[in-house]
Amino acid sequence: MKKARLPRNKESGFFLGDIDIKKSIVAILILIFTFSLFAGSRVDGFVTDIYGEPISGVEVTIENMPLGEITNTSGYFHFYRMKNGDLTLKFSHIGYVEKKVKVHSGKKDLISLKVKLEDKEYILDEVKFIVDNSDSGVKTIISPRNIEDSKSENIMDLLKSSTNLNINSVNGVNTKISIRGAESNQVTVMLDGIEINSSMDGSVDLRAIPTDIVEKVEIYKGGDLKLSSKAVGGIINIITKESIEPIGFELGYNNKTYFSNRDRWEKSYSDNNNYSLSVSKNSENYGIIFSSSLSDNLNRWSYIDVARANEIIYINNDNIAKNRKNSDFKSFSTFAKIKINTMFSPTLILSSNIKKTGMPGWIGKLYYNSYIENEEYRGSFISKHNSGKFNSKLNLYGSYSEKKIVIDEPVTMFNGITKDFYRNFGLKYDLDYKDYITLYSGFEIKRDGVNSIKLKGDHKRDLASLYAQAEKKYKLPNLDHNLKFFIGGRFEYSSSNKKVEPFYSLGIVYDYRSSLFTIVNKSRYESTYRLPDFSSLFWFDNSGSQGNPNLLPERGVSVENGTYLTFNKYIDLTLSFELFSRNIEDLIVWQKKSNGIYIPINLNGGKIKGFDTGIDISFFDDNLKIKSNFSYLKTKTETNNHATDGKEIVYKPKTNLTINFDYKVDDITLSYRYTRVGETFLTTSNKFPEYPYSLSDLKISLNNIVFGNKLTTSLKLNNMFDEQYQVVYGFPMPGREIELGFKLKF
Template sequence: MDFRFSPKAGIFFRLGQTLGFAALLIFGWAGALKAESNLKISGRVIDSLTGRPVSGAAVEILETGKKTTSNQQGEFFFYDLPAGNYQLKAEFPSFTSQTTAVKVFADGETRLEIQRSPIVRMGQPVIVTAESLAASASQPSLVFDQIQLEKSKHLSVAQLLSRSAGMELKAGGVYGSTERITIRGSAINQVLVLLDGRPLNSNLRGEADLSAVPVEALEKIEVYKGAQTARFGPDALAGAVLLFSKKPENSKRIEPKLRSEIGSFGHHSIGGGTNIHIADGTEANFFYQNSSAAGDFDYTYKNQEYVRKGSYNWTNRAQANLRHGNLESSFFWAKARRGLPGDVLNLTPFSSEHDERFGISLAFKPRWKSGWFFEPETGWEKLNQHFKIPDAYAKYDTRYKSEKKKLEARLGRKTPGALFQVSSDYTESSLEGTDYFLPTRSLGKTTRRAGGAGLLTDRHFPLVSYFTFAASGALRADWTDFTPPAYSPLFSGSIYWNRAVKTRLFASWGKSFRLPTLDALFWKEDVFAAGNPNLLPEKAQSREAGYRLTLPILGRLNWEQSFFHNDLENLIVWQRNFQGQFIPQNVSQAKTFGREERISWQFPKILELELNHTQTEPINESEFILHQGKQLVFRPRHIHNARISAAYGITALNVTGRWVGKRFTRTENTKYLPPYETYDAQFSLSPKIWKLEWGFTLAVENFTSRRYEILELFPMPGRSYRFGMEVKW
């Protein structure tokens, strides 16, 4: 059977052709199960003193006698409930308990948050509040909570993100290789990535390697799309990805967890973590993982079969978090060795890259009953990189030492339905590069200092019980030691209608900017590339509007659509000159506009279907006649994703498909990478054996063994398998 994609074929027909069997299998599996009510109560148990989740709390519905306990994230769930009023009771040793009235609406779901006070404050009542159905006007575009991350442990962070609308993966090798993400046709260095508030973007190229952070170590991921400088500072030109590490749990139990995985291309990994109770009010956790892959795989180039050699990777990662009252600290360390085999026309199988990154942060986060808070935070990070290329025409033996120091403070007040915050920060970044093979190519040492101050306000206006308006505004000023001040505003608003058909309308407008990376400015000229010290900062103006509908149809049906338009100035693009060198240049004007749409259907506890599509029109509006009106390079116009998931008892099955349109590789749009599609499947089993919680996962990626390229002349591997096993005490 020929699985190659024809551009003339309809995308949903092609996805349906390959996913059809999986759909029949899952529908047949789920169809035999009894249909269940779609009404539920979900909530989270929170310690009101620390703001942290409490696991192991007993939660009961008195009218039905149903009982459950909160999980490690403090979450609890009750299913199959008819609409009506209930009495909800929460209990936990050394905490007060109280019975509280809860109303379950006919729309299918009520989200609750229970805050409880320790026994030393017996006079304080248990507070049960419903989550605002009209989320903040400045809410993230995407949120992956702990439950979603637990289900996606077989994926990397970048793979997980790329299955959502507007996100595209940039990679060039087997699982464990360097992975980066783009948002709505952006460059990879236009997306700011923060791990617990620390930027992972390199001082050298401005890119963030998401493979350095495993999914198992994270508690939550948030994605903000569009111009986000006003909220997160420079470099968030196209958006920001926020990674939150798992925090120490409020539990005296030590719950170690071990996980191991083996797979194709010599892949194997082993790791684990545990929560540690040190003393009352003092907890810590620790996570470690080692992974590696030989990386060699077969590929086809011009109808000839070859073996891709030198694509190995080896990575060590460790994270630790400590909390004592309102004081929090975190530590991150990663060390990696990767082969740099080059593109298929310039093979360098003996070249390599060695990275070592470590960072630490310290934060003090007191909060008062009045809602006021003051959060000073400091962080330090260092990245050492060694590039050794002995087998290319231009040989390298280069070492880079990168360092970042950041001091930040936030002051504000948060009350039900309102947030006001002022913030300021100072960052000092340095980069030193030395080429030991040819010292005249050394970058030398460069230091960049930047500061900023911002204002953020967010307010809800409930007009009636089922109709809410929310508005948010932010303004930030940034300055560096070599550029004039830049001002970045951001305004957003939303309207929420909470009836049988839930409706949310939203819109936003903002400006952002990004400084040129140090390699774009100062790269020493060689046969492949050269820097451009005359580059100007990139600027963007972003507009977005959309809507979301939720309908109670045999469960819950969601339909979302958003439209975006970004005007770009001085966009930095690496372009080939007539000698074949890549040189960064400012495109005087460019724009990207398009739409995102997503439809999902959730049948309670059993089945979930999702389709999403992103259309992006990245247009070059420079004055150069050969480039004007052309599509910006390496940006597909269409990306489609499809997913079918089913779960019953201790088993779960997940099948996904992805189609990416053609991407031009030359500014004149004379050459392009062809479209491609890939399909993945994953089966998991979660039994309890010998009072231990076990997990077994089998993942098959690219099961049609499609030959394709994400990056030009960097082939991707064919079909691969991975088997994982974990155990938790």
């Protein structure tokens, strides 16, 4: 919210020669009263950052008094006289965490202060760009406020409603994620800094992570070596909550109904129910949070086969609406986090997820009885220690999961049951040092394992990594300009390729801050890679596909430059523009051979480049917000086949536009979101395009106080114009959806 600028203290003078005597007497009495009121101490001081660099433009105010000062280029401020008694000074700057300092006026004639402010994250509502000393990359953050406002039940729905990423569930099983044109298995998904992608195929189901346990979500579109070098397609890091309330209790319920113009509504279209419960307690000695969620969704809706993937086929198709079946989703999740408030802050995190998902198949090959059952258990022990200039964090973690696939289609004579077992465990240690120079370092060792009939038994892979990054910040003399340079490296060893792989990152951050505006520019280079997953390496021949144990890791180079301009006065406006390019060598693709068998191979590579641009503006004390993001992609394949060389990479939308309107009146919030996804290609020869589509979503939420407790009611209308579209050809997407949700907080 934009803050009104308070007037500065100014010395006043009086000229009595031509002023009426009555007015003069009144003025003198006011002056005497003023001096008697402010007969206490003088207060001055300097404001610096945590490295001792002066900060100009800091707003220094006194609580409950109409006085304010602005620090000069030396970070200096001064109040001539204060009233006697206890006072609270507040220090505010758009680039730093607000700080309050208490003083007692009257005992001393002069009180001199030295105040240090910590850098903070800039919030662009659902997008925050970072200019602090702990981060050097272009990063998007979904903040706690945005998670609450989204009224989303799980992470997949949250990312769909709060970002311009391409995220969908196209087959009823896993989540399809694309960051700047990357494939889903190239995107590293983390929970509290630990990778949770399946070692089998790189997949992850974001529907299984409820938003009730999430504090914030960090999105690194170009990767970050401090977290992982396996980020050819970027990183999504989900940070879980910690208990901060003395005691809290929350109940939630959500129902979804599919309501399309394609056919008559049936009662089964509304058999989609979600329940949630969370309990938290925080005391001087410990903090605990427990969350549980239950989902029982039939996911039945109508569709037609073609959805304009090819105009000729679409016109000549009967386009009879069909009923989507066997796509039900049942899930039960629990999460517990216990933290002991001691020197090393030991924290135990336990979670579980049990789910059953129907397999509807795809157009032309529908399944009616097939399903997948999953059981997943995770645990980690975290210990942190802060000792002045050093910060350390130790994380011991492990997971175990079982996956059962049942194919029971007697009509197609396709039957079978398989069971897969996954396990991993590891240790991760981070050590940071902040002084004249900032150093980040750490190491991680882990083992991934899978046992599956489809892979001819048991397979293991040991991984070890060591990383370090150095950063140095410079403040230009006599100017409100800052420069920061960083260079980092990460070294990875894998038992599968039996050698050490080096990766590097370097970049520069420039920022200028004034009372009128702030401008930040970030440039970053980073090298990454992705190991082949177990299914690509060891899938056994079943007369349709076969693994390739000779696959090489994919290697990527990411270059990005982002510029962000925020106006601090007169208007709440932020503009952003990001340029990026990503080159991938030894790209892994499944290709059909002359014998009809699909085998994964390494292609020469692929190139992706483009830009993201955004605007965020607020009016009427943040009651009206307008946000827009537009992205453009240019992709190119590099192959040895003249028919596909130089073509666009399949399923990569050229353009993506999102526009959000949010209007708040008292306890009612009205939100509208428009999404336009551009043309994509279905084949490597680029002969068949998937037509562009547009989606409109409307949301209304109401906050009430019921018997002293907060009740939030939300109504969402997704795809309100019943758009018929496909993200991947052969997998139709739902039409209009109506969601009604309640959340009661005690």
